[in-house]
Amino acid sequence: MIPSAGLSLEQAPPFSVPLRFFLTAPWFLVLAALLMLWQGPGIFASRWLPATLALTHLLTLGFMAQVMLGALMQMLPVVVGVVVPRPRLIAALIHILLTLGTLALALAFLASSPFGFQIAFGLLGVAFGVALLAIHVALWRAPVANGTVIAMRWALLALLVTVSLGLLLAGFFGWGWRVSVVIATDLHAVWGLIGWVVLLVAGVAYQVVPMFQITPPYPPQFVRGFAALVGGGLALWSVCRVEQWSTAMRVTGTVLAVGLAVFAATTGRLLGQRRRKIGDPTLSYWRVSMASLAVTALLWLSSRLIPTWAQAPQTDLLLGILLIFGFAVAVINGMLCKIVPFLAWFHLQAQLLGRARIPNMKHLLPDAAIRRQGWAYLAAFLLLLAAAVDPAIFTYPAALALGVTGAWLGVNLAGVGQIYHRLLQSLPAEAKSA
Amino acid sequence: MGENVVAIAEFLTAEHRCCDENFAVVEEAAQAGDTARCQREFQQFQAAMEWHFQKEEEELFPTFEQTTGNTMGPTRVMRLEHQQMREALAEMQGALGQGDLDEFLGQSETLLILMQQHNIKEEQILYPMCDRFLASNAAAVIAAMQAVSAHPPA
Numbered sequence: 001m002i003p004s005a006g007l008s009l010e011q012a013p014p015f016s017v018p019l020r021f022f023l024t025a026p027w028f029l030v031l032a033a034l035l036m037l038w039q040g041p042g043i044f045a046s047r048w049l050p051a052t053l054a055l056t057h058l059l060t061l062g063f064m065a066q067v068m069l070g071a072l073m074q075m076l077p078v079v080v081g082v083v084v085p086r087p088r089l090i091a092a093l094i095h096i097l098l099t100l101g102t103l104a105l106a107l108a109f110l111a112s113s114p115f116g117f118q119i120a121f122g123l124l125g126v127a128f129g130v131a132l133l134a135i136h137v138a139l140w141r142a143p144v145a146n147g148t149v150i151a152m153r154w155a156l157l158a159l160l161v162t163v164s165l166g167l168l169l170a171g172f173f174g175w176g177w178r179v180s181v182v183i184a185t186d187l188h189a190v191w192g193l194i195g196w197v198v199l200l201v202a203g204v205a206y207q208v209v210p211m212f213q214i215t216p217p218y219p220p221q222f223v224r225g226f227a228a229l230v231g232g233g234l235a236l237w238s239v240c241r242v243e244q245w246s247t248a249m250r251v252t253g254t255v256l257a258v259g260l261a262v263f264a265a266t267t268g269r270l271l272g273q274r275r276r277k278i279g280d281p282t283l284s285y286w287r288v289s290m291a292s293l294a295v296t297a298l299l300w301l302s303s304r305l306i307p308t309w310a311q312a313p314q315t316d317l318l319l320g321i322l323l324i325f326g327f328a329v330a331v332i333n334g335m336l337c338k339i340v341p342f343l344a345w346f347h348l349q350a351q352l353l354g355r356a357r358i359p360n361m362k363h364l365l366p367d368a369a370i371r372r373q374g375w376a377y378l379a380a381f382l383l384l385l386a387a388a389v390d391p392a393i394f395t396y397p398a399a400l401a402l403g404v405t406g407a408w409l410g411v412n413l414a415g416v417g418q419i420y421h422r423l424l425q426s427l428p429a430e431a432k433s434a
Numbered sequence: 435m436g437e438n439v440v441a442i443a444e445f446l447t448a449e450h451r452c453c454d455e456n457f458a459v460v461e462e463a464a465q466a467g468d469t470a471r472c473q474r475e476f477q478q479f480q481a482a483m484e485w486h487f488q489k490e491e492e493e494l495f496p497t498f499e500q501t502t503g504n505t506m507g508p509t510r511v512m513r514l515e516h517q518q519m520r521e522a523l524a525e526m527q528g529a530l531g532q533g534d535l536d537e538f539l540g541q542s543e544t545l546l547i548l549m550q551q552h553n554i555k556e557e558q559i560l561y562p563m564c565d566r567f568l569a570s571n572a573a574a575v576i577a578a579m580q581a582v583s584a585h586p587p588a
């Protein structure tokens with residue numbers, strides 16, 4: 001290992017810690033695309049089909065959780081000022097267990113195999129157990145409890161609920177535990193997508209949107225209220241769901257949907273006020289993401305008013321695609337295209353210390369490459385929405401576009417990793433050990 | 435006393451926002467391909483950044499270090515990051531001198547992240563610590579920082 005020679009690396013974990021997550025994640029989009037190609041239009045018949053559940057988990061665990069956990073291990077020291085203990089070891093452990101666990105879970109769904117669910121239970125249980133422990137320890141040690149820290153604490157609480165319910169469900173499929181499957185699945189999905197994902201993105205947005213787009217800050221009243229509203233709203237909604245109080249469920253659901261729409265609108269308004277005038281691919285991803293979140297809320301609200309919509313299986317599928325692929329994948333894709341070249345640059349300049357010329361971020365990953373992959377992403381998103389409505393026509397084109405955007409992202413990011421390693425290896429041996 | 439509690443954080447955070455605005459103007463000029471305007475704006479931006487660094491390094495950090503007895507902690511990291519940003523600014527200056535606006539924009543992207551990551555650490559961690567430890571002294575520290583006259587980096 002090269003000593004970090006006094007640069008400000010004390011607080012930043014080694015590049016390999018987040019990079020292993022970032023380089024793996026895009027290939028789960030490709031796996032999801034292959035699954036769609038194999039299963040064909042039938043995969044969009046209902047959200048309850050085993051193949052559909054496998055597809056969902058390839059996206060949520062394979063892509064989303066993979067990047068989010070990697071990014072948290074990178075971000076916590078920077079944003080919160082605390083260090084995750086033994087970063088290399090913990091990152092490697094979480095990464096391997098999460099990757100294998102996701103594959104095991106997808107296969108277990110596809111093969112309806114109790115043994116597969118038992119394996120997935122073990123792998124994912126340990127992966128998230130270690131991750132939650134490491135990140136919780138870090139977050140509770142945070143010296144300052146700002147809006148981001150508070151939103152992230154709620155997000156982690158929601159992740160804990162999501163994982164616990166997921167393990168319970170795996171126990172049902174693996175060992176025949178007695179679980180009310182429909183209720184537990186609803187709670188699992190809502191805590192995962194609304195609790196964990198929305199709150200984590202909100203916590204990140206509070207810092208990242210004003211700073212990197214150069215906008216006014218989020219209104220402090222909003223920051224103070226939003227995480228508690230979503231967390232509290234979810235808890236209430238869950239009680240109503242378990243007790244089957246349908247009117248109370250509608251009311252809490254409406255409050256939550258309005259809350260999400262307000263977050264989307266607030267972010268959209270801030271982006272409209274940005275002082276940074278140059279075009280930036282990340283900006284487009286933020287816009288797509290917030291538009292998707294707003295449409296999710298509107299679709300849910302209108303489906304409560306129109307009973308035929310509420311009963312149609314397409315509504316749930318559309319909500320899932322909007323939240324998972326529209327809202328979450330867009331933000332993550334945009335962030336990956338910034339954070340990977342920046343970290344490569346950052347670690348290179350710390351290690352090369354002027355002994356070689358370091359390419360700037362746009363040489364490491366050109367805007368043109370980001371933009372082209374972005375168009376493929378947008379095509380995949382729109383085709384997936386179309387496939388939920390008319391699977392017979394759109395399933396195969398959607399799968400192809402998904403595979404293209406996933407592989408393209410994977411290649412773009414791997415390219416950055418390659419330049420990074422090539423430059424480090426090009427150093428003369430004595431310089432390396434200096 | 436009460437109004438001093440957030441005084442240092444407020445004073446320096448406002449300077450960060452001011453530098454952000456300068457940055458946006460520089461970047462816009464580069465994007466527009468207007469080398470002359472970019473050069474003018476960049477000079478102002480670089481000077482504003484340097485002056486801000488000097489206020490912290492010559493007044494805030496030493497006072498913080500004396501009060502807390504800690505010279506190896508957060509202020510050391512902040513000084514190193516200032517140095518990193520100075521180097522990034524110098525690289526940008528070089529690219530601009532050669533009229534290479536593409537290279538300049540690539541480096542400005544890097545500087546923005548470097549700068550905002552640093553600002554987050556200061557605004558979320560260091561400034562609140564300063565306000566806590568230097569509370570009774572805050573007005574004097576701010577006055578001393580205002581009195582720093584901009585000079586070329588040492």
Ligand SMILES: [Fe+2]
Nearest residue numbers: 487490512556
């Ligand atoms: Fe500073």
